Amino acid sequence: xxxxxxxxxxxxxxxxxxxxxxxxxxxxxxxxxxxxxxxxxxxxxxxxxxxxxxxxxxxxxxxxxxxxxxxxxxxxxxxxxxxxxxxxxxxxxxxxxxxxxxxxxxxxxxxxxxxxxxxxxxxxxxxxxxxxxxxxxxxxxxxxxxxxxxxxxxxxxxxxxxxxxxxxxxxxxxxxxxxxxxxxxxxxxxxxxxxxxxxxxxxxxxxxxxxxxxxxxxxxxxxxxxxxxxxxxxxxxxxxxxxxxxxxxxxxxxxxxxxxxxxxxxxxxxxxxxxxxxxxxxxxxxxxxxxxxxxxxxxxxxxxxxxxxxxxxxxxxxxxxxxxxxxxxxxxxxxxxxxxxxxx
Numbered sequence: 001x002x003x004x005x006x007x008x009x010x011x012x013x014x015x016x017x018x019x020x021x022x023x024x025x026x027x028x029x030x031x032x033x034x035x036x037x038x039x040x041x042x043x044x045x046x047x048x049x050x051x052x053x054x055x056x057x058x059x060x061x062x063x064x065x066x067x068x069x070x071x072x073x074x075x076x077x078x079x080x081x082x083x084x085x086x087x088x089x090x091x092x093x094x095x096x097x098x099x100x101x102x103x104x105x106x107x108x109x110x111x112x113x114x115x116x117x118x119x120x121x122x123x124x125x126x127x128x129x130x131x132x133x134x135x136x137x138x139x140x141x142x143x144x145x146x147x148x149x150x151x152x153x154x155x156x157x158x159x160x161x162x163x164x165x166x167x168x169x170x171x172x173x174x175x176x177x178x179x180x181x182x183x184x185x186x187x188x189x190x191x192x193x194x195x196x197x198x199x200x201x202x203x204x205x206x207x208x209x210x211x212x213x214x215x216x217x218x219x220x221x222x223x224x225x226x227x228x229x230x231x232x233x234x235x236x237x238x239x240x241x242x243x244x245x246x247x248x249x250x251x252x253x254x255x256x257x258x259x260x261x262x263x264x265x266x267x268x269x270x271x272x273x274x275x276x277x278x279x280x281x282x283x284x285x286x287x288x289x290x291x292x293x294x295x296x297x298x299x300x301x302x303x304x305x306x307x308x309x310x311x312x313x314x315x316x317x318x319x320x321x322x323x324x325x326x327x328x329x330x331x332x333x334x335x336x337x338x339x340x341x342x343x344x
Contacts, residue, residue, distance in 0.1 A: 044284065044300040051307055059314040067310060069193065075306035076199035077261075078276060079299055080254045083206045084247030086281045086298040091243045092223045092290030093141065093148035097133075098251050098277050099270030100159035105130050105255030107163045110172040110265030119181040127252035133159065134248025138241035148244075156274075163267040172265040185261025195257050202250070207295040219243060224291030279329060280305055305329070 055062040081098050088095050105126045112122035133155060140151045187194045209216045221229040222236045229236050259265055284301030286293030305326065312322045 041285070041294065041297045041300055044297065044304060048300065048304055048307060051304070051311065055307075055311050055314070058311075062311070062314055067314070071303075071306050071310050072196055073193055074309070075299075075302045076193070076196045077254050077257050078273070078280070078306075079199050079302050080202050080250050080257075081247075081273075081277050082280045082284075082298045082302045083202055083295055084243075084250035085277045086284065086286050086293050086295060087206075087210070087219055087243050088148070088247045089278075089281050089286040089288065090223045090290060090293040091219045091240055092226065093240065093244065094152065094278065094288070095137075095148065095244070095247050096152040096274050097137070097156035097159055098247070099273030100156045100163070101130050101133060101248050101251040102255035102258065102273065103163050103267060103270040104133075104159045105252040106259040106265040106269060107166050107172065107267060109256055109259055110174050111166050113174060113177070114172060119177055123256045126256060127249055130252030130255070131245050131249040134245040135241065137248070138244035141244065142237040142241050160267075167265070167267045169267060171267065174259065174263050174265060177260070177263055182260055182263065185257050185259070195261065198253075198257065202253075203295060203299055210295055220291050222290075275326065276302070276305055279326065283329065 052062075061067055081102065085095060085098060108129055109119070109122040109126035112125060113119050117125070137148075137151050137155050140146050141148055183194060184198070185195055189197060210219070218229070218234050218239050221232070221234050222239045226236050229239075255270075258269070280302035281293065281298045282288070282301070283304060284294065284297030284299065286298060308325065308329070309322065312325065317325075
């Protein structure tokens, strides 16, 4: 009988051990799923997936390569600007001039090209010019003490006005651009538009730096609590200035890609673009209170808006209703962000 009891104990040991291990694994999975469900990015992925499935039944043209290519092209170039906007919102600012600065980048580069400067040098000078504008805006914020909203609103008018002055309100035709330069916006690599590769490069580098580089982590510290960051030795003015310059430089890069894509520089380009950019950043989790946001979330945000725009076009919804729906999405995102912040 003693031997039977020993055998039973020995046999029950592994069973109990396997049961505990199974329970432990189940709890780990539940914790992981709960953590994923609380992430804004996970929610956006679910929404995008549901929208994809719904539209695949609603329109036979939605899942065609032509439509997918158009969606990727639409959000890839704007996505470069969204990266800069997200960083700026995390640090506690905002930029209303992104559309005007993109337009000015196109106009400056186009005008320089027409004056005999090669397109590569003209593009670099144009991006540097945009960075200089960002520097001026940053100085107005950090040295004078003005708010980002007022400063960027003023520079939106200044940049748009400069575009009109340079072009006299007439689009600059750039059909003589060399083919190797047009490849940036019009070329394909392995059947995929080259501009999408530029977009992914900017996103991957920015996301990696934001997560791992000490200099970029200071963006979160500054946005979360500027005074505490200053007491910790963070030079918050430099952080805000650097982010403002980076945002404008990325606007310049996006403007050059657009110029290469369309072979023209139009002084009215980018009007109202800031709505899409800000909406994407906020939908992706960037908080106007600062200190919160992610590059991946913002890219999902601009992807969602691009898919919504494509869906509305395929469903033959009026262009007036499209603006209304985008505004409604932005309102819901901002309201949700405010309520979540208040709850925390």
